[in-house]
Amino acid sequence: TKARDRLTELLTDGIDVHRCAAARALGSMGLPESSAPLVKALLDEDPDVRADAAAALGELNDPSTAEKLMENLVGDPESDVKRAAIKALIAMRYEPVVPLLRKLAVSRAEEDVYWDGDEFYTSGWDAWVDIQMSAFEGLAVFAPEEAVPEIVDAMLDDEAQDLTEPGLRALSRMGQPGAHAIIDLYAKGDTRMCRRIVKAVGESDNPHLDALRGGMIADVKPEIRRLALENLDPSDDRLKPLFGDKDASVRAAVVKHAGLQNVLLLWDLIKDPEPEVRAEVFRIIAAHPDKFRDEDLEKAIQKAIAGEPKAAKQAALALIALKGPEAAKGLLHVLGNKSIPQEFRVGVIEAVQGAGDIAVPALLQAAGDEDRHLRLAALTALAEIASNDPKWPNDAGLGLMVGLDGDLVLPPEEPEVEEVVEEEPLPEITEEIAKEIDEELPLVAEERKPATSTLDAIKSNLPDAPASEPEEVVLTEEQQRFLDMTKTRKHAKRKISWDIAAAPHEDVQ
Structure with a gap:
């Protein structure tokens, strides 16, 4: 070409x-x-x-x-x-x-x-x-199997560069000799080495490493068990004992990895003492409600909507997924209860968002809460409900329009001002009265010494000399334009704090 x-x-x-x-x-x-x-x-x-x-x-x-x-x-x-x-x-x-x-x-x-x-x-x-x-x-x-000794020697050379990860990747593909070398390194290695071996084994399809895959999920170190379980297929029966593992992070990880394939094992974990485990269980239920249709299960989830905020939020999402939007009605009272932790109230807002119009009245009320985090969460939920509704106008959108007009949260009533009783005016000073005062209190000029310090000026209690009125400065149109330009500045990127010095009615608008 x-x-x-x-x-x-x-x-x-x-x-x-x-x-x-x-x-x-x-x-x-x-x-x-x-x-x-x-x-x-x-x-x-x-x-x-x-x-x-x-x-x-x-x-x-x-x-x-x-x-x-x-x-x-x-x-x-x-x-x-x-x-x-x-x-x-x-x-x-x-x-x-x-x-x-x-x-x-x-x-x-x-x-x-x-x-x-x-x-x-x-x-x-x-x-x-x-x-x-x-x-x-x-x-x-x-992947030449005869190269295993050279790779192991280079990996264990303390004076050379760190070749552990590429070395393990190579060994994991070198059949049985490579697998044996990895097993030996695993038995002798520290936690860091074991983590790398878990990763290499997970990326390899070497059948000679299958026994090691099963052995790593029984490692004494929870971190290794947690990483190794992801190397097994979710339907692998070797994962089932991990649902009862003594370490909460391992239980949460196996629920996330294989919970959907072990539905019956999740029932007991709804009451797990650790919130991170319960939260993972509720996430699976919320994502796959058809696999968890059971009246007793719904009651257990409803009882779980308490305690640790993150787990309670996921429980609320699961309950709404199981029972439909109507389930949100039982949660809306939480939004106005200031004795309940903020994190849980915000979580409820995120949960009831999926209920649509049912949640709108409570969300509009929460938009005027004193807690700004709650206000923003409520307004965000209203925006999502409004945008997901194909019909316009809808209740959520109209509520936001009212908020934009400044009528969603009204300003506080101004306190009543007490009437000031006017005092009777003093009698007019005539020339005769003034002459009489001058004769009784003759005026004597006092010498005014300049104050030598701020304290002297305060103690002297003398008024400052009146300042003369400055001449009015008239700017041309071009001068005014340049002056306006100096008042603008580029805002640097920064995180915005939840707390600002603004009244709720102004902040919502």
Whole structure:
């Protein structure tokens, strides 16, 4: 095609950045005819071009180019090119690279691979560290069982980089030898190692690890049991004992993972002493009410709507799912009861939201509560009910409109102002009275010394000198525009507190 021909020209004659882009584009196009120019680019003077050409050949997946890639892996001085060549050879599933990968997993293999001796001193980084990681990734794909000893030795080398996760991933795919190595590491490992083994085993389909999968759910550490149970199919009978596990986090985890497949075992857990377990049970009931239709069960759930707020909220959701929106009527009285914890009242609001119009009157009342968290939860629920109702107008939407007009929560009544009784005016001072006062109380000028401190000024009780009225400043339209601009500021992102200094009637609006 014209595009391929033009890209091939760029790969040969373009500047370095264009040659790199052309190599990547040819790889993405996936045309077999691009193999020859890309192989030629493996000898480009620019290491970035060589690396992109190797990656492109990996996308083409042309086995005939594998030997050329091996030459770059062995002889190219640039570590990025070596890594690109390894990834391409892995993508091609080129088996002859496996012996070299085994060597690179534990050493620099200097007898087989050329390294730039000055790279460490110029970059301060040992390129073999990256190559070693790529070698581990390759061994995880090829999974040669004979490589198990090298992988274990590299993983346990305290002076090397942490290769535990890629090592376990490789071992988990190496049949019976790999499984035995993992079992041995599990028996000797600490909690951190065991967590990583649980993850690796969960991602592997190695049948030789099945016994370990079952053994890990009986581990003495609750954290391991909790993680390991997710590696088993929800219908696996080996999970059933965990519904009675002594650790609450394990019980909650198994309920979440396999509760739907073990409905009968959930009945006893409705009264579990730990709220996190009860909450998970109620979540399953709310999501699958058809599997839990039973009058006694409904009564047990209704009794559970008390105590710890989060579990009680989930119980309320479960009850509404079982009995329908009408069940919400028995919960609405909670919203106005200030003696009940805030978290539970908010949870009830979220629960009754699914009841639709039945809950609207109580939610409108809660929108005027003194607790702002409750107000916002009620308004949010009203908005959800209004938006989910295909009919307009609806009660929830009209209630919000009333709130927008400022009539949902009225301002408090202003206190009555006492009438001020006007005192009788003093008699008018005539000239004769004024003359008589002047004769009895002659005025003597006093010298006013300036106050030397704030305290002196207060004690002197003298009025400040009257300030002269400033001249009125008249701004032009442009000056006023600039002044208005200075009053605006960009608000930084920040968390908004629930509590603000606003009256409920103003806050709701």
